[in-house]
Amino acid sequence: MTLEKEIEKYFKIYAEERFGDAVRLFVIPAAPEHEIRQFLQTLSQEYQVALRYHYGELVLELKKGAAKENYLLNLILFIATFITTTLVGSTFYGDKIDIPGGVMFSVAIMFVLGSHEMGHYIAARKWKMRTSLPYFIPFPTIIGTLGAVIKHRGIIPNRKALFDVGVTGPLLGMVASTIVVIIGLQIPFELKTEPTLYIGTPPIFDAILYALNYQKNAIHPVAFAGWVGFFVTFLNMIPVGQLDGGHVLRAMIGELSEKVSKIIPAVLIAYGIYLMKVLNQPNTIWLFWGIISFFFSTQRHPKPADDETPIDGKRFVIGIIAFILAFLCFVPVPFYFT
Known part of the structure; x- marks a missing residue:
């Protein structure tokens, strides 16, 4: 199952932006809040994950791999x-x-x-x-x-x-x-x-x-x-x-x-x-x-x-x-x- 299909179990994706090795998905929640939190926690084991509002729209930002510490x-x-x-x-x-x-x-x-x-x-x-x-x-x-x-x-x-x-x-x-x-x-x-x-x-x-x-x-x-x-x-x-x-x-x-x-x-x-x-x-x-x-x-x-x-x-x-x-x-x- 692709990552996008897995995400669509919890969010409705209506737009997408890519920049480098990161992706910004414009989403609408489609699952109970506690299930979304648990899904994002699992996702964070492999990706840098951020769920935030961007100019009034809810976006899910994903970047492959862990952030490098300076x-x-x-x-x-x-x-x-x-x-x-x-x-x-x-x-x-x-x-x-x-x-x-x-x-x-x-x-x-x-x-x-x-x-x-x-x-x-x-x-x-x-x-x-x-x-x-x-x-x-x-x-x-x-x-x-x-x-x-x-x-x-x-x-x-x-x-x-x-x-x-x-x-x-x-x-x-x-x-x-x-x-x-x-x-x-x-x-x-x-x-x-x-x-x-x-x-x-x-x-x-x-x-x-x-x-x-x-x-x-x-x-x-x-x-x-x-x-x-x-x-x-x-x-x-x-x-x-x-x-x-x-x-x-x-x-x-x-x-x-x-x-x-x-x-x-x-x-x-x-x-x-x-x-x-x-x-x-x-x-x-x-x-x-x-x-x-x-x-x-x-x-x-x-x-x-x-x-x-x-x-x-x-x-x-x-x-x-x-x-x-x-x-x-x-x-x-x-x-x-x-």
Whole structure:
């Protein structure tokens, strides 16, 4: 049976465009939505598949073979981010630039962020999903980077796959953050100048401080890299849109998660305003993230190919644990400057 005949089981094709080794079919759905999703998932094993609207018309775009990854770009961004995190980290040691110390911070922060993204990558590869290696993002922020991302192509096969990909990154990131914090707290560190940055500590960080009987008021930049990892974990696990938490909740409770996704931004914005107006805290991070999460919430979460089969009880319990752990990474007032 030809590919076109197979496609006609699910779509009525009324026009066709070819360009190079790709084809664009103008289609009208002719089968139930869940059957179409499953068909496209099967098709994506051999083709690059995209079903989208093009100038108001629904088109199915197919290209033979897998997309080629530009690993050179991954490497260039990795090196650039290593440089920016090293330069920023080298300023954490007092009034003089400390390049070796900056390298230590860079290794720690990239290990934490890279572990998070590799968690996603490993889970996606387990489900034979087309996923890129991490792209680190160099940027002269307070930590020298905006983090790292991976790109996923194709349709998510089912809710189990969605759950595994969503939850593995934060959990692996938390493990990496814990390791880095423990190591960082063992490194002797004394501030040579009056600090300009103060950080709040989440419950999980406080637990590590208590377990190690850490009594000092300052922490080594390596430990700060672990703190960043916990903070990023909480941000990613906010159950909104296509954040990790949005993926996990979508896999757990299905389309009901869309309602939760609409509520969370308002909660964050209200909390941010409460901090500024009631507690007089000069910190806008939660107001900012409330606005960011609002934009995430306006995009409906894409449905997996099999959206009818729920996840198993074991995954549901892991999901609950993951959200509890993420809440333990919450910092009411993350940081402020003097």
